[in-house]
Amino acid sequence: MSNSKQLKCTRDEVAKHNKKGDLWIIIDSKVYDLTRFADMHPGGLAALTDDEVAGQDATEQFFALHRFEILLKPQYQRLQIGTIEGEEPSLHVPSAGDISKVPYAEPTWLTEGYYSPYFTENHRALQKAMRKFTDEYLTPDAQAREEDGKRPDQKVFDKMAELEIHAMRMGPGKHLQGRTLFGGIVKPEEFDYFHELVITQEMVRMGARGYGDGMLGGKVIGLPPVLNFGSEELKARVVPDVLAAKKFICLAISEAHAGSDVMGLQTTAVKSEDGKEWIINGSKKWITNGVFADYFTVGCKTEDGFTVVLVERGEGVETRPIKTSYSPTAGTAFITFDNVRVPVGNTLGEEGGGIFVMLSNFNHERWVMCCSSARAQRAIVEECLKWTAQRKAFGKPLNSLATIRAKLAAMIQRAESTQNWLENITYQMCNMSYKQQASKLAGQIAFLKSYSTSCAQETARDAVQIFGGRGITKSGMGRLIEHYHRTVPFDALLGGAEDVLSDLGVRQVLRTMPHDAKL
Numbered sequence: 001m002s003n004s005k006q007l008k009c010t011r012d013e014v015a016k017h018n019k020k021g022d023l024w025i026i027i028d029s030k031v032y033d034l035t036r037f038a039d040m041h042p043g044g045l046a047a048l049t050d051d052e053v054a055g056q057d058a059t060e061q062f063f064a065l066h067r068f069e070i071l072l073k074p075q076y077q078r079l080q081i082g083t084i085e086g087e088e089p090s091l092h093v094p095s096a097g098d099i100s101k102v103p104y105a106e107p108t109w110l111t112e113g114y115y116s117p118y119f120t121e122n123h124r125a126l127q128k129a130m131r132k133f134t135d136e137y138l139t140p141d142a143q144a145r146e147e148d149g150k151r152p153d154q155k156v157f158d159k160m161a162e163l164e165i166h167a168m169r170m171g172p173g174k175h176l177q178g179r180t181l182f183g184g185i186v187k188p189e190e191f192d193y194f195h196e197l198v199i200t201q202e203m204v205r206m207g208a209r210g211y212g213d214g215m216l217g218g219k220v221i222g223l224p225p226v227l228n229f230g231s232e233e234l235k236a237r238v239v240p241d242v243l244a245a246k247k248f249i250c251l252a253i254s255e256a257h258a259g260s261d262v263m264g265l266q267t268t269a270v271k272s273e274d275g276k277e278w279i280i281n282g283s284k285k286w287i288t289n290g291v292f293a294d295y296f297t298v299g300c301k302t303e304d305g306f307t308v309v310l311v312e313r314g315e316g317v318e319t320r321p322i323k324t325s326y327s328p329t330a331g332t333a334f335i336t337f338d339n340v341r342v343p344v345g346n347t348l349g350e351e352g353g354g355i356f357v358m359l360s361n362f363n364h365e366r367w368v369m370c371c372s373s374a375r376a377q378r379a380i381v382e383e384c385l386k387w388t389a390q391r392k393a394f395g396k397p398l399n400s401l402a403t404i405r406a407k408l409a410a411m412i413q414r415a416e417s418t419q420n421w422l423e424n425i426t427y428q429m430c431n432m433s434y435k436q437q438a439s440k441l442a443g444q445i446a447f448l449k450s451y452s453t454s455c456a457q458e459t460a461r462d463a464v465q466i467f468g469g470r471g472i473t474k475s476g477m478g479r480l481i482e483h484y485h486r487t488v489p490f491d492a493l494l495g496g497a498e499d500v501l502s503d504l505g506v507r508q509v510l511r512t513m514p515h516d517a518k519l
């Protein structure tokens with residue numbers, strides 16, 4: 001509060017303003033004049049004229065019903081007219097870049113007094129910068145776009161391009177060479193999977209799942225086949241614009257007919273008579289960012305099996321939005337290809353070698369999802385720890401109930417185990433070649449992905465029980481819980497359904513079982 005005309009008054013003075021037409025209250029030693037606002041108060045006039053509120057210290061009542069962010073909105077900040085003489089506000093006012101002091105709200109490596117074998121000062125510097133960026137740029141746009149369902153603001157994409165965040169989200173590699181990462185915080189050759197984990201986990205804190213995918217989820221899965229399997233000419237034409245967010249790309253594999261069953265896909269690519277072009281026909285469904293994509297990394301049935309081709313938006317390509325249970329911000333599309341002609345030079349990898357192209361990125365894609373899931377769960381733990389401390393039932397805080405504490409215990413255990421397993425796998429990734437990762441980590445990552453999303457769903461269910469009706473209400477105290485509970489099933493499906501992944505993990509085990517090991 002910066003108003004220089006702020007009053008200094010005593011609690012007795014505030015107590016005199018205790019009725020409709022002359023109504024003050026105290027929240028955390030700050031005095032608010034609600035006289036003119038009272039009739040507009042969304043919670044009604046009666047709540048404010050209550051004997052225990054009007055003219056009184058209403059801190060506890062306020063925080064039982066409102067999120068802190070309400071007090072930070074300019075229209076409500078204006079209601080503050082002064083402070084209580086001789087008192088200092090004691091509540092922590094959230095600000096951009098903050099590290100939470102709530103236990104388990106941060107992974108141990110970010111918690112004071114704890115240690116980590118994995119994170120260096122350089123990772124910490126990137127984390128600090130990325131958190132501030134998320135709080136200042138991403139979260140406000142994310143919350144506004146979740147409301148209006150529009151695409152993320154191009155200005156945000158541009159700012160991210162300036163800092164090379166789009167490039168960093170593709171992980172370590174040659175594509176980072178010559179780029180200034182986050183104003184020079186990390187050198188391209190130093191950038192490793194822990195840096196990428198930091199970027200992903202910090203972005204997730206914005207608590208907007210549809211926007212999260214709208215924030216170029218399509219690029220994270222659609223560009224790697226171009227980077228790793230495209231011709232030099234194709235890469236030179238496509239990659240710089242995509243990493244600068246001037247053009248957008250998506251991965252178009254799943255169809256109404258087939259999802260995990262890639263060989264069941266029905267979109268066809270047939271060579272033209274002169275052999276110079278593919279002619280593509282078919283449709284794709286649930287394609288993240290497809291609505292606004294310029295490029296489509298498309299899985300096609302070809303004479304030799306399955307082939308991946310980069311299609312550019314043009315004649316014969318149509319996209320229309322699918323209404324999913326998260327926001328339209330993600331740009332989820334149904335796509336039709338009607339005799340779309342594409343130069344054969346746009347083939348990604350070998351003709352008939354599409355499975356290899358797809359499989360080669362699955363590990364990384366699933367690992368990214370584990371990073372998101374682990375961090376999103378932790379945000380829910382923080383929400384629940386705060387709520388159960390400030391909400392009273394039967395005259396006591398919710399956390400005085402053993403049944404509530406049991407739920408909190410389970411949530412914390414799930415968040416911690418997911419993060420710790422993730423950090424271990426990330427360390428393996430940093431030390432293994434791409435080939436070693438493919439053979440040694442496919443099972444580990446499949447297990448972790450399946451484990452983290454099933455943990456996430458249990459945590460979502462527990463959180464709704466803890467928040468009650470607020471856990472199913474889109475605004476107010478439980479808004480993040482409602483959002484999480486509604487959108488968490490996405491993570492359990494994308495990149496492979498839980499059962500499919502668990503089975504994949506066990507099949508990897510069976511392949512490597514030593515023949516000479518007997519009971």
Ligand code: HEM
Nearest residue numbers: 032042043047048053058061062065070076079475476477
């Ligand atoms: C600076 C003072 C206050 C401001 C700016 C304010 C503002 C608001 C706003 C914006 C909402 C809508 C909540 C949402 O959807 O998130 C709300 C709801 C509510 N407010 Fe206040 N309020 C204030 C003080 C109080 C106090 C002291 C009480 C006393 C108990 C109160 C009782 C309520 C109730 C009962 C609701 C409905 C909550 C619900 O639907 O769960 N408000 N208030």
